[in-house]
Amino acid sequence: MSRILIVEDEAIIRTALRRLLERHAFQVSEAGSVDEALALEPRGFDLIISDLRLPGEPGTDLIEHAAPVPVLIMTSYASMRSAVESLKLGAVDYVAKPFDHDELLETVSRVLHQQASHRSTPPDVTDAGGSRQPMIGDCAAMQTVYTRIRKTAPADVTVLIQGESGTGKELVARAIHQQSQRAGAPLICVNCAAIPETLIESELFGHEKGAFTGASAARTGLVEAADGGTLFLDEIGELPLDAQARLLRVLQEGEIRRIGSVETRHVNVRLIAATHRDLRALSKTGEFRLDLYYRLNVMQIDLPPLREREDDILMIADVLLDKACQRHQRDGLRLSRAARREIRDYPWPGNVRELENALERGVILAEGHLIHPDDLGLRPNQPSPPHPLPEAPPAVEEHFEAGPGGEGEDLSLEDYFQHFVLEHQDHMSETELAQKLGISRKCLWERRQRLGIPRKKQARRSSV
Incomplete structure (x- = not known):
């Protein structure tokens, strides 16, 4: 059960939030200021939900004191600039008041889910630009993928990655390479579907000068360039049959021969292949060599589609x-x-x-x-x-689960509005009330009229 600390000086809002979160199986503690929150050891919680404006220190002070615990900032809808500043200071996210309970619960669940996924540490991947980032996702299917990567990477066997276009097959190939014993050697990535059929063999295996029209100089192929490292062939189902035969020899004998050459060269390459097609079905129609399929499919990793x-x-x-x-x-x-x-x-x-x-x-x-x-x-x-139309800000008419009565009683935001105004109008001006509620003075007046909430009568000045 996740532990959440609510830091809010308004008792009504604090109680409403606590009841809402407790109904969704969260363990909740409360504080009315940053000092009270620090006394509760904020680093012992999984998430802190804090109002931006508090008596004494602002809620953003908790970002540093509670780190690495995430802090979710609450602010009025009219204070978006302050919310953005909170994000720059390190807040994990913000919610605008008054908010509906679905938005709040969705945000809380997302933040906690992200924290849990960071703890499970999916494989890190270095992209083509050299920056490192973890693979994203924590569902059961992706946990299976992470486990298969960890077990497969050090084994130095051929891997076949299957999945629809756009599922991240190259990310998996990079993760396998970076966790293997070949991590210090090159990773050469080739999209077989992007190379014209007439050039694919030359690109992969190289050629000698004069081997064909336009071959003005000898060229090293991509297989040879990956010697000692890993060769990733994306969309291998698009590879022509002649190139498939040459690739099979690389896998069986560790040998290549450049086009136009009689000399055989030895290479030590780990092959990772990927496809969105059914290679076994292609082998039945003669479009893909069955013996190459068996050589490729030593270890298979299936990537789930996003849906x-x-x-x-x-x-x-x-x-x-x-x-x-x-x-x-x-x-x-x-x-x-x-x-x-x-x-x-x-x-x-x-x-x-x-x-x-x-x-x-x-x-x-x-x-x-x-x-x-x-x-x-x-x-x-x-x-x-x-x-x-732009999405309207959450209105006070939306329901917020809470209530001073019992566990099963609901206090709607309309009730909260009425309660808040009646409780504070004796010592707050209309402008202050509107600012605290995150609405305009005009909106405050309109809701007073609709709900029948009288304004505080001002004392008349006696005439001299």
Whole structure:
């Protein structure tokens, strides 16, 4: 059971949050200020949810005191600039008040899920640019993939990675190479589908000068360039039959012969192959050599499509969104609740690659601090209104589970609004009330009228 510390000086909000989280199997403690939170040893919790403005020190002070425990900041909807500043100081995320319970629970679950996945440490991968990052995902299928990578990498056997386009087959190949005994040697990645059929043998095995028209100089092939290291052949199902025969000899004898040469060269290469096609079915139609399939399939790793990784989709989206925001210098940009639902429910035929492209598009097109479904452009064939409305801030009419009565009683945000105004209007001005609730003075007046909450009567000045 995850332990959560709520730091909030308003008792009504603090109680409402505690009851909501306890109903969803979280263990909750409370504090009214940073000093009270520090007395509870914040590093012993799994998550801290803190108001930004507190008596004494601000909630952001807990980011340093509680590290590495994540701190989720609460702020009024009108204070987005403060929320962005909180993120820059190291807050894991923020939620705007007043908020609905679905948004809060989704954010809490996501943050805790990310923390748990970091503890399980998926394999680190160094990308083509040299930066290291862990593979993303914590679902059961991906845990199986991580286990297979850890067991396969040191064995120095041929590996066949199968999965749909965009599922991250090259990431798996890089992880295997980096955890193998060949990590200090080169990893050569080749997309067989991207090389013209007439050039594939020359690219892979090299050629001598004058071997064919245009061969003005001798050239080392990619197999030879990978000598001592790893050769990753993506989309190996697209390899022509002649090239398949040459590759089979590399696997059987460790030998290559450049085109136009009579000299045989020995190479020591570990082969990792990947495909989205059924190689056994291709072998039955004569499109792929069955003996090569058996040589390749010493160890097989199956990558699940994104649509089967429901628990990981939003986590992957958050990581990819952060990278896109950094590339385009859009700090503080977030997915709206509607956009998160769209991402969660979309079938993703293009898998992670399609998700990355959609988020890139969303970062470029978004106006304000939220990315909406129309910005993602996932369903272009569906008619959309000519002027899409921005997502409205959570309204006080939405229900928030809590209540001073019993465990089963609900206190709606409308009730909270009324309770808060009546309790504080004697010592707070209308402007202060509106700021505390995160709404405008006009909105405060309209809700007073609708709910029948009278304003405090001002004492009349006596005339002289």
